[in-house]
Amino acid sequence: KAKEPGHRLLETTQELVMSSKPVDTEMSFIKRPKLELVFSPRVPPAGPSGVIKQARLTENPKVPQVVDKVVSDIDLKAINGIIKLYDDKINQRHITRLLSAGLFGVKKNRKLVPTTWSITAVDDILGKRYWKRIIHNQWINKVKIFHYKALGNLVVIFLYPSAWMFEAFEYWFFGSSDAMAVDWETWRGRKTYAKDVAGAYYCTRLEVLEYLDMIQRQAGCFLFMEVDKEWIPCGVWRFREIAKEALKQQPILADTLEDGFLELRKIIRYPLEKYLERSNTYKILRKQETLEQFFPKDVQG
Numbered sequence: 001k002a003k004e005p006g007h008r009l010l011e012t013t014q015e016l017v018m019s020s021k022p023v024d025t026e027m028s029f030i031k032r033p034k035l036e037l038v039f040s041p042r043v044p045p046a047g048p049s050g051v052i053k054q055a056r057l058t059e060n061p062k063v064p065q066v067v068d069k070v071v072s073d074i075d076l077k078a079i080n081g082i083i084k085l086y087d088d089k090i091n092q093r094h095i096t097r098l099l100s101a102g103l104f105g106v107k108k109n110r111k112l113v114p115t116t117w118s119i120t121a122v123d124d125i126l127g128k129r130y131w132k133r134i135i136h137n138q139w140i141n142k143v144k145i146f147h148y149k150a151l152g153n154l155v156v157i158f159l160y161p162s163a164w165m166f167e168a169f170e171y172w173f174f175g176s177s178d179a180m181a182v183d184w185e186t187w188r189g190r191k192t193y194a195k196d197v198a199g200a201y202y203c204t205r206l207e208v209l210e211y212l213d214m215i216q217r218q219a220g221c222f223l224f225m226e227v228d229k230e231w232i233p234c235g236v237w238r239f240r241e242i243a244k245e246a247l248k249q250q251p252i253l254a255d256t257l258e259d260g261f262l263e264l265r266k267i268i269r270y271p272l273e274k275y276l277e278r279s280n281t282y283k284i285l286r287k288q289e290t291l292e293q294f295f296p297k298d299v300q301g
Contacts, residue, residue, distance in 0.1 A: 008054070009052060009054065009055055010101075012025075012055045012056070012057060013055070013101055014101045014102070014103055015057060015061050016057070016061065017094075017097040017098055017100070017101045017103070018061055018063045018067055018068070018071060018098065018103070019061030019062050019063055020062050020063070020064050020067070020090075020094065021062045023057055023059055023060075023061050023062075024057070024058040024059045025055055025056065025057055025058065026055065026056045026058055027052055027053075027054070027055045027056075028052070028053045028054050028055075029050040029051060029052055029053055030050070030051040030052075030053050031050060031051060032050065033048040033049060033050030034048060034049055034050060064088075064090060066084070066085060066088040066090065067085065067090060067094075067098070070084055070085055070104070071098065071103045071104075074106060074107035075106060075107075076104075076105070076106075077105060077106065078099070078104035078105035078106075078109075079125050081104045081105065082095055082099070082104060082122055082125050082126070083125070083126070083129055085098075086126055092122060092123070092126075092240075095122050096115070096118045096119050096122050097118075099113050099118040099121060099122060100112065100113050100114070100115050100118040116199060119199055119203070119236065120198070120199045120202050123199070123202035123203045123205070123206045124202050126206055126210075127202060127205050127206040127209050128189065130206070130209035130210055130212070130213045131164065131189055131209055133213050134164060134209060134212045134213050134217070134218045135163070135164050135187055135218060136218075137212070137216055137217050137218045138217060138218070139161045139162060139163065139217065139218060139219060140159060140160075140161050140215075140217045140218075140219045141161060142161070142253050142254065142255060143158070143159065143160045143161070143253065143254035143255070143256070143257060143259065143260035144157075144158075144159040144160075144219075144251040144252070144253060145157070145158050145159075145251055145252040145253075145254070145260060145263055145264060145267070146159075146246040146247050146249055146251050146252075147246055147249070147267050148242050148243075148245045148246035148249060149242070150238070150241075150242050150245070151231060151232040151234060151238050151242075152227065152228040152229070152230040152231030152232060153225065153226070153227055153228070153231055153238055153239065153242055154224070154225070154226040154228075154242075154267075154268070154269075155204065155223070155224070155225055155239060155242040155243045155246050156223070156224040156226075156246070156264065156267055156268055157204075157208060157221060157223050157243065157246055157247065158221065158222040158223070158224070158260060158264055159208075159219040159220070159221050159251075160219060160220045160221075160222075160257055160260060161219065161220075162218075162219060162220030162285070163186075163187040163218060163220070164186075164187040164212075164218045164219070164220065165184070165185065165186050165187060165220040165221065165281045165284070166184065166185050166205055166208065166220075166221045166223070166281075167182065167183070167184035167185075167221070167222055167223065167279055167280060167281045167282075168182070168183055168184070168194070168197045168200065168201045168204060168205070168223045168225065169181070169182050169197075169222070169223070169224050169225065169275050169278070169279075170182075170196075170197050170200055170225040170227070171224070171225070171226050171227065171270045171275075172227045173226065173227065173228055173229060173269070173270075174229050180270075180274075180275075180278060181196040181197045181198075182196055182197065182278050182279070182280075183195070183196050183197040183201045184279075184280045184281050186281070186284070187218075197225075198236075199235075199236035200225060200236045200239045203236050203237075203239055203240040203243070204223050204225070204239050204240065204243045205223075206240075207240065207243040207244050207247060208221050208223065208243070208247075211247045220281065220285075222275075222279070222281070222282075223243075224268055224275065225239055226268060226269055226270060257285070
């Protein structure tokens, strides 16, 4: 449980994560911390670690009023609390920390949540919120291609006129011979966990949905993530930030899907045909004589 009477270390941790800024803290450990770095494709690098004996804040945490209000509301459902904070400009990382520390939801249901789970949960909750808002919007009227590269990672967002569909491809230029991961959904949304692309699926989907909500349109999306050998392991955070930066750039425009593919081939390194062979949403597009036969009529642009 996230609230055990007398669990001072947990209470201190919860005070820390509620703060919008770092808080000076004194800690003592049972043993000397292990001075080693842990790298992972899915989570940011972890520094020295150890078993904490006790911790004490040496200054007052700076807790935003809206955070204090949501955390204190023991009758507010977790989903509503997460959306409330996001709407009040509390960033995704802060919300994730709060969920990890068991500070959301009805009192009896509050639990500690592993960091990777909390990141995906927040992205999924916010993504579904935007999905419900954009699926009745008109389609975009041109292909739009956004791209950005940083930290050895390329993200390409290929939007095309359609009802909402989303397919994420993650390709690593090292490792196994079959280094591609693919997950997807149609305008009906997704009900199962995207186990292949995992957290990167949800964080990039959120960025795309938020963009579409901003322009009040909907679209189909192929999203490509290519990872070079010189990549820096920063967890799924890197894909979120690179996708966010990509959507700030001026898009390449095309009138047709095929014209868009010509432009796309100039950006990605892995052959487009290989991606399309694995694509489920592209198969859907090819099977339809016209998109209008497949998608709801009230949302066509």
